[in-house]
Amino acid sequence: MKNARYLAAALTLIAVILLAASLHGLSLGADTALAHSDLPVYGGSAVHDADASLDEAAALRTTYSTDDGYLSERWGADRIEAPQAWRITKGESIIVAVLDTGINKDDQDLADRVVAEVNLTDSPTSDDVYGHGTHMAGTIAAIAPECLLMNVKVADDTGRSEASVVARGIVWAVDNGAQVINISLSMRASPELEQAVDYARDRGAIVIAAAGNQGVSEPVFPAYYANCLAVAGTNKNDSLALFSNYGYWVDVAAPGFNIYSEMPRGEYEYKTGTSAAAAHVSGVAALVFSIAEDSSGDGALNDEVRWAIESSCISVDGEGMGRGLVNAFQAVTATTSSTLP
Ligand SMILES: [Ca+2]
Numbered sequence: 001m002k003n004a005r006y007l008a009a010a011l012t013l014i015a016v017i018l019l020a021a022s023l024h025g026l027s028l029g030a031d032t033a034l035a036h037s038d039l040p041v042y043g044g045s046a047v048h049d050a051d052a053s054l055d056e057a058a059a060l061r062t063t064y065s066t067d068d069g070y071l072s073e074r075w076g077a078d079r080i081e082a083p084q085a086w087r088i089t090k091g092e093s094i095i096v097a098v099l100d101t102g103i104n105k106d107d108q109d110l111a112d113r114v115v116a117e118v119n120l121t122d123s124p125t126s127d128d129v130y131g132h133g134t135h136m137a138g139t140i141a142a143i144a145p146e147c148l149l150m151n152v153k154v155a156d157d158t159g160r161s162e163a164s165v166v167a168r169g170i171v172w173a174v175d176n177g178a179q180v181i182n183i184s185l186s187m188r189a190s191p192e193l194e195q196a197v198d199y200a201r202d203r204g205a206i207v208i209a210a211a212g213n214q215g216v217s218e219p220v221f222p223a224y225y226a227n228c229l230a231v232a233g234t235n236k237n238d239s240l241a242l243f244s245n246y247g248y249w250v251d252v253a254a255p256g257f258n259i260y261s262e263m264p265r266g267e268y269e270y271k272t273g274t275s276a277a278a279a280h281v282s283g284v285a286a287l288v289f290s291i292a293e294d295s296s297g298d299g300a301l302n303d304e305v306r307w308a309i310e311s312s313c314i315s316v317d318g319e320g321m322g323r324g325l326v327n328a329f330q331a332v333t334a335t336t337s338s339t340l341p
């Protein structure tokens, strides 16, 4: 009896040591990814190695060939009550810039929405070869069905990008009329990047960025910057997804687990990461933008849009998720019924 208790205690100790070792390994991996800096940590690439051991990532990169993305497959859109928001607005004519790996032209619905594009990478094409930007664009369009898109290719066909290129992409998007700027990538701090984010804010655009997928509280950029909305990822229980970064610098959270959306060549795929979470919020921003009024009188709408999104979040359990889970219906309702404090 006594021996059995000793044995149980010993086994528990071993389990704790193994768990600690695996967690340590995970955070080491994250540090390595961050240390690369200018290689952005990406919803679709670097961090997946670290995430692959987690249950939540089991469905990563499951590709489906189907002609139709059923809304019911897009649990995130339902969870943030996008269909309820459509009774008020569908984000008509709001331009959302997707700073990413490009947007695939084979998908007619997405291609028809692209009002402008630029390729700032070494790639010979503005199309999405890597398979990330298309997924983000699909989610944005699923949340804001009447929005327009701007294809700003800042990440190459291996999914890599540099802060200086992302900064140029932000300025290009703003100068060409983007109102919402989605940045589903993260990297090290860069004065140039911060200046571009500030420029966007000053010109009336809202910048939304992923909080990163290392599962740590260290800030990533541009999400961390004051004029950029940092988005953490939630799972189907509305709690912080295991992979998601978190912390005082996170502004809001949105669905980031098993998100179904368009891929190149007419395919669909489930992706997991804060990239997808940011795309949900950019969709909500387009909805709010289309009905916002300049109640602050500063000649721009981005301050009202940000306020509506942040002030209408649903509070959820867990630390480091900012104001909580974004809600499209509450955000548009806040826009129609309130003014800035
Ligand atoms: Ca921020």
Ligand SMILES: [Ca+2]
Pocket (backbone or CB within 6 Å): 293, 294, 295, 296, 297, 298, 299, 300, 301, 302, 303, 304
């Ligand atoms: Ca304003």
